[in-house]
Amino acid sequence: MRELKIFLVVVAFTALTYWGVEPYAHSIMKPHVSPANFNFAEEDLSFAKGIVADKEMLLVQAQKENNATQIENATKALDVAKENLAKNEALWASVEKIDFAKGDASKGKAFFEGNCFACHGLKEDGIASNFTDSSAYGVIPPDLSSAALLYDEKFLAALILNPALALKVDHKFGDAFIMTAYNSETSGESEEIVNQNIADVIAYLKEMALKFEEKENARIKQEVEEKYAKVEESAEKTALMEKETIFAKERMLFVESCGRCHDMRYDGFFSPSAKNDLKGYLGSIPPDLSMMIRSRGEQYLNDFVNNTQKLLPGTAMPRVGLNEATQAKVISYIEKVGDSKKEERESLGIYIMIFFVILSVFAILWKRSIWSKLH
Amino acid sequence: MAQIRKANGIVDWLDQRLAVHKLLDVLMNKYWIPKQINFLWAMGVILTTLFTILFVTGLLLVMYYKPDVALAFDSVNKTIMQEVEYGWLWRHMHGVAASVVFLVIYIHMLTGIYYGSYKKGREMIWISGMLLFVVFSAEAFSGYMLPWGQMSYWAAQVITNLFGGIPFIGDALVVWIRGDYAVSDPTLTRFFMLHVCLLPIVIIMIIVFHFYSLRIPHVNNEIAEELDFDLEAEKYMAGDTKGSKVIPFWPGFLSKDFVYISLFMIFFFYLVSFKFGFAMDPINFDPADALKTPAHIYPEWYFLWSYEVLRGFFFDVGGVKAFDIGLAAFGIAQVIFFLLPWLDRSDVVKPAHERPLFFIWFWVLLIDLIVLTVYGKLPPTGINAWVGFYASIVFLLLLIVVLPVITIMEKKGAKK
Numbered sequence: 013m014r015e016l017k018i019f020l021v022v023v024a025f026t027a028l029t030y031w032g033v034e035p036y037a038h039s040i041m042k043p044h045v046s047p048a049n050f051n052f053a054e055e056d057l058s059f060a061k062g063i064v065a066d067k068e069m070l071l072v073q074a075q076k077e078n079n080a081t082q083i084e085n086a087t088k089a090l091d092v093a094k095e096n097l098a099k100n101e102a103l104w105a106s107v108e109k110i111d112f113a114k115g116d117a118s119k120g121k122a123f124f125e126g127n128c129f130a131c132h133g134l135k136e137d138g139i140a141s142n143f144t145d146s147s148a149y150g151v152i153p154p155d156l157s158s159a160a161l162l163y164d165e166k167f168l169a170a171l172i173l174n175p176a177l178a179l180k181v182d183h184k185f186g187d188a189f190i191m192t193a194y195n196s197e198t199s200g201e202s203e204e205i206v207n208q209n210i211a212d213v214i215a216y217l218k219e220m221a222l223k224f225e226e227k228e229n230a231r232i233k234q235e236v237e238e239k240y241a242k243v244e245e246s247a248e249k250t251a252l253m254e255k256e257t258i259f260a261k262e263r264m265l266f267v268e269s270c271g272r273c274h275d276m277r278y279d280g281f282f283s284p285s286a287k288n289d290l291k292g293y294l295g296s297i298p299p300d301l302s303m304m305i306r307s308r309g310e311q312y313l314n315d316f317v318n319n320t321q322k323l324l325p326g327t328a329m330p331r332v333g334l335n336e337a338t339q340a341k342v343i344s345y346i347e348k349v350g351d352s353k354k355e356e357r358e359s360l361g362i363y364i365m366i367f368f369v370i371l372s373v374f375a376i377l378w379k380r381s382i383w384s385k386l387h
Numbered sequence: 388m389a390q391i392r393k394a395n396g397i398v399d400w401l402d403q404r405l406a407v408h409k410l411l412d413v414l415m416n417k418y419w420i421p422k423q424i425n426f427l428w429a430m431g432v433i434l435t436t437l438f439t440i441l442f443v444t445g446l447l448l449v450m451y452y453k454p455d456v457a458l459a460f461d462s463v464n465k466t467i468m469q470e471v472e473y474g475w476l477w478r479h480m481h482g483v484a485a486s487v488v489f490l491v492i493y494i495h496m497l498t499g500i501y502y503g504s505y506k507k508g509r510e511m512i513w514i515s516g517m518l519l520f521v522v523f524s525a526e527a528f529s530g531y532m533l534p535w536g537q538m539s540y541w542a543a544q545v546i547t548n549l550f551g552g553i554p555f556i557g558d559a560l561v562v563w564i565r566g567d568y569a570v571s572d573p574t575l576t577r578f579f580m581l582h583v584c585l586l587p588i589v590i591i592m593i594i595v596f597h598f599y600s601l602r603i604p605h606v607n608n609e610i611a612e613e614l615d616f617d618l619e620a621e622k623y624m625a626g627d628t629k630g631s632k633v634i635p636f637w638p639g640f641l642s643k644d645f646v647y648i649s650l651f652m653i654f655f656f657y658l659v660s661f662k663f664g665f666a667m668d669p670i671n672f673d674p675a676d677a678l679k680t681p682a683h684i685y686p687e688w689y690f691l692w693s694y695e696v697l698r699g700f701f702f703d704v705g706g707v708k709a710f711d712i713g714l715a716a717f718g719i720a721q722v723i724f725f726l727l728p729w730l731d732r733s734d735v736v737k738p739a740h741e742r743p744l745f746f747i748w749f750w751v752l753l754i755d756l757i758v759l760t761v762y763g764k765l766p767p768t769g770i771n772a773w774v775g776f777y778a779s780i781v782f783l784l785l786l787i788v789v790l791p792v793i794t795i796m797e798k799k800g801a802k803k
Contacts, residue, residue, distance in 0.1 A: 015425045015435075022494060025753065032690045032761030040765055041683055212606060278465050299673070303464055307672035344510040353468065353475045360476070361660020365653050372649040375642075385628050386422065 022308045047311075048318035050336040051106035052167050052178075055319055060097040067093045070157040084161035096182075103177055106195070110207045112214060120216025124156075127194065132156045136220045136227070146285035149190050150293020158268040160221035162337045165214050171333070172210050179330035180321045232260040246292050262345035269334055269342050270301065279349045295384055305343075305350035313343050415637035419620050421608035422634050430495040430607065436648055437488045438594070444481040445583065448474075452533065454579035456572045459535035460674045465631040472679065478662045485527055486666035487687035488583055500590065501749055502729070503736045504607040510728040513576045515597040518726045522590050524690070529582040531687060535575060536671030541684045543570045543578075549697070552714040569677065612735045624795050683766060691763030692756050692782075696720045699759075699779030716779060723786045730786060733794035735801070748785065755781050 027206045049055040067090040074082035077340065125132065131149075133141025136157035145150050169275045170178040176189035187193075194210070196203045236256050243249050267281065273290055277300050283290075291297050304313060316323045317339055334342060347354070388590060393402035401407045420428075451471055453462040467474040496516070499505055505513035532539045547564050551557040566573030605616050614632055623631035634640055659667070670681050686694050697717035705707050723730075731745075739746040755778055762775045 018425055018427065025492065025757065028762055029688075029757050032757065033691065033764055037761065037764040051468070277461075277468065303674075306464075307665075307669050309669065315552075340455040356473060357660050361656060364656040364660070368649055368652040368656065372646065372653065375646040375649045379642040379646050382638050385627060386634055386639055 033117065044314055045322050048314045048339075050164075050318070052170065053107065056100045056104065057097070057363050059319060059322060060093070060100045062099050064090070097172075099177055100327045103170055106207075106276075107166050107206045109203070110169050110211055112165045112169075112211050114208065115211035115213075115215025116217075117212070117216040117219045120212035120214065121210075124216060128194055128213070129357065131191070133221060136224045138314075146289035146293075150289045151285045153191075154272060156217060157220055157224040159215065160217040161225055162265070162269055162334055162338050163366060165226065167333045167335075168214050168217065169210050172213070173206075177332070178326045181328065181330050183321075183326065184328050228264050229261070229385075230242055232257055232264070236260065247306070259345070262341045262348070266342050266345045268333055269338065273298040273299045273329075276302055276346075276349055282358065294330075298329070301346060301350075303350050310343060312345065314339065317342070402608070404676075409635075416635050417620065418602075418636040419616050419623075419633040420606055420640040421614055422632050422639075423608045423610060424606070424610070425609055426647055427494065427498040429644045430491050430498060432641070432644040432646060433651055434491050434495060437484050437491065438590070440484045440684075442587065443486065444477040444586075446486070447477045448481055449583055449731045452579075454533070454576050456535055456575055456675070459533060459575060463534040464672065476659070483655065483658045483663055483666045485530060486687065487658065488523070489527070492523065493689070496520065497749075497753065499607075500752075501739045502609070503611055503731075503738065505728050506731065506736045507728070507734060508604040509598040509607065512597065513728055514725060515593055515600050519530055519590065519593050519597055520724075522586060522593060523722070526582060526586045526590060527689070529578040529586065532575065532578045535538070535580060535672060535675045536668075537561065537673040537675055537679075537681050538668045538671040538684070540570060540675035540677065541548075541681055542686055543574065545684055547574070548685070549717070552711060556575055568569065574741065575726070577688065597776055607736075609736055609738070631741075665746075668731055685764050688764070691761075692759035693717060693720045695759040695763035695775050696779045696782060698763075699775040701776065711786070716783060719783065719787075727786075730790045731735065731794050732791065733797040735797060742797065744796060748789060748793055751781075752785050755785065 032246075049058075066085065071083070121137070125139070129139060129142075129143075130145065131153040133139055133153075133155040135141075135155050135165040135198070136232050141153065141155060143149065144154050156359040163171070167178065170229055173195045175191040176182040176185050176187065176193075179189075181189060192198065194206070194209075196206045199374050201208060201209075236253050239256075240249060240253055263279065265283075266276065271281065271283055272285055273283055273294070279302070283298075287297050308316070311322065317334060320327050320329045320331050332339075389403065391403050397406065449465060451462060451467050451474065453459055463478070467478050469475070499513060499516065511664045528542075532543045533717060547561055547570060551561045553560060564570060564574075565571070566577055605614070608614070612632075614631060619631050619633040623633055623635070628634075668687075685691065697720075700712040700716055701709050704712060710741060733742075733745075735742060739749045758774065758778045759782060762771055763776060765771045767775060
């Protein structure tokens with residue numbers, strides 16, 4: 013019993029140290045943020061309101077200290093935050109007014125050919141991009157075949173109405189963001205016409221995205237089948253093929269969502285944009301994402317992709333804005349590349365532990381037989 | 388030459404040439420251990436096991452690791468972790484054992500302090516143990532640098548920079564250690580040599596010495612009873628195994644240790660497979676970038692207490708720079724435990740719970756070490772800086788002032 017008491021004391025102090033060094037210290041160094049919210053209107057408004065509240069607190073503090081320059085700076089910062097909140101409110105209010113059910117894909121195609129075509133390609137419909145490399149804009153403008161697969165309609169609408177704000181890069185580019193906004197202010201058209209055009213073009217993108225997904229799935233299926241053509245039929249083969257199909261689909265979504273800027277070296281993927289162009293555009297070379305699951309963790313990635321500014325204020329990386337289903341798949345891909353032995357580790361780990369449990373039983377029996385002569 | 392006759396078996400053949408029976412007697416069968424010990428005495432064997440794990444997994448890792456700044460990160464994170472069969476297992480075992488070995492070293496050390504195992508007659512055991520601790524620290528630090536991650540790089544930058552504080556030769560010394568003006572490829576290559584060659588050899592030599600140093604004063608026991616080992620051993624060999632206060636190292640002591648090792652391994656492999664993250668800083672999975680300082684730089688958990696003593700003194704005092712005071716305190720913290728047998732001058736060899744003042748001192752020290760450890764990780768701003776400052780002061784006072792005073796009071800009390 014005495015030994016058990018000593019053991020508990022050792023465990024208690026070890027646990028206390030562990031708690032202090034790990035969860036406690038991390039909670040202090042990495043302040044908690046609200047979890048990813050795929051209702052972007054809600055997310056953006058609560059985030060902007062949070063910033064206003066922060067700035068208000070700083071102003072109160074400055075007033076307490078009665079420091080004129082501090083008060084002035086805090087007031088300015090508060091005004092900027094309020095302005096930002098108002099902008100966000102206005103943007104999402106306009107998105108609310110759009111009736112996506114009324115979208116007409118064929119009119120959307122015409123709109124696309126008149127307005128988006130200058131920068132964006134749409135391979136799925138045979139529309140080639142005018143930009144095949146990153147030299148003009150720092151990054152290759154995305155082909156929109158997959159857009160409606162990655163993003164929900166409201167986010168797409170917000171992106172068209174005010175790209176810099178929806179992508180959360182207005183702090184860096186302001187109104188000079190490379191993608192021009194399309195709204196009644198910039199186009200001079202009435203709000204009804206703008207909303208109808210947006211609904212139309214999104215309907216068109218949705219139609220294309222369905223086709224795109226179908227084609228990609230067929231391509232992946234064919235590739236996997238070709239790879240396994242010579243392997244004998246078995247349950248193992250089916251399982252392997254299924255696993256590879258899922259991986260390939262997730263990889264495709266990653267390439268569509270992140271692949272214009274980021275590499276995934278450990279999976280042999282390299283972004284087609286030139287590194288120097290990206291650096292000129294964003295300020296630094298976007299990191300390779302091979303080890304991100306280990307260096308940032310699933311939770312961080314989930315929150316970060318959802319709202320980059322929440323975890324890395326001031327970063328030039330745009331909010332990705334993926335819908336919930338796609339984001340889960342993209343992060344699953346990042347995990348499968350960065351932690352490819354997870355399954356093996358967890359199943360083997362159990363066996364090793366069971367081995368030592370059995371060994372312990374024998375060890376205890378052996379010790380008893382020896383000590384029966386000693387006690 | 389000895390008389391060699393026809394052997395009746397392999398063991399006999401070897402015995403005639405190498406005296407294996409005599410050797411086994413000295414090393415195991417007639418190496419006497421007090422019977423009254425608890426599981427804390429098993430820490431030594433657990434440490435030996437962990438060191439063996441580190442050594443063997445280390446050899447496997449060296450087969451694939453590349454000590455070159457351009458290749459190191461990928462050789463660890465891609466080649467070893469993903470391409471080599473079970474590479475992840477060796478790497479996690481190595482990483483987790485490197486962290487857990489320090490936990491067990493600390494338990495081992497604190498056990499020694501609690502039961503007074505460093506005192507008169509056992510000084511060399513204590514000193515060789517402390518030497519092992521220091522060399523293990525160097526080994527851990529040089530190993531931490533090898534994956535060439537962000538924290539590897541910045542920790543190396545900060546730690547090597549410390550040598551710059553040494554008067555007169557500091558700046559030159561830093562360049563000499565790094566092999567360059569900044570931490571770079573030559574630093575990595577030489578730390579690789581230190582980690583896989585020189586320091587392991589030194590560690591093995593000191594381990595042998597540490598074991599040898601136990602032979603004459605013998606292992607202490609739970610009640611710090613002074614035993615006549617020869618007498619008790621005779622009793623044992625005469626057949627009074629129950630009455631004797633000693634047991635042979637083999638099989639008596641090891642049969643018990645084997646239980647503890649087996650149980651410990653369940654915990655160890657739980658960490659290896661499911662909780663390895665605690666031993667690996669996530670920031671170290673970003674490749675080293677000399678142009679991007681991480682938001683917080685801190686060492687591994689087992690160095691945090693002395694790191695906090697280093698940075699606890701954050702303001703200048705009377706023209707002496709904060710950095711220099713911190714460095715001096717840090718230097719003291721590294722060597723002060725070596726002097727424990729002379730700081731505690733009391734002749735009483737007893738467990739702490741039989742020495743009331745020392746008992747209080749022990750737990751205050753333990754709590755203070757934990758406070759230093761936790762605050763060594765937290766950012767040193769605002770209230771944290773002051774907690775760190777006072778905890779550092781308390782640490783130095785406890786060892787330099789309070790402990791000698793307590794033992795003087797004990798001596799006086801004993802005379803009355």
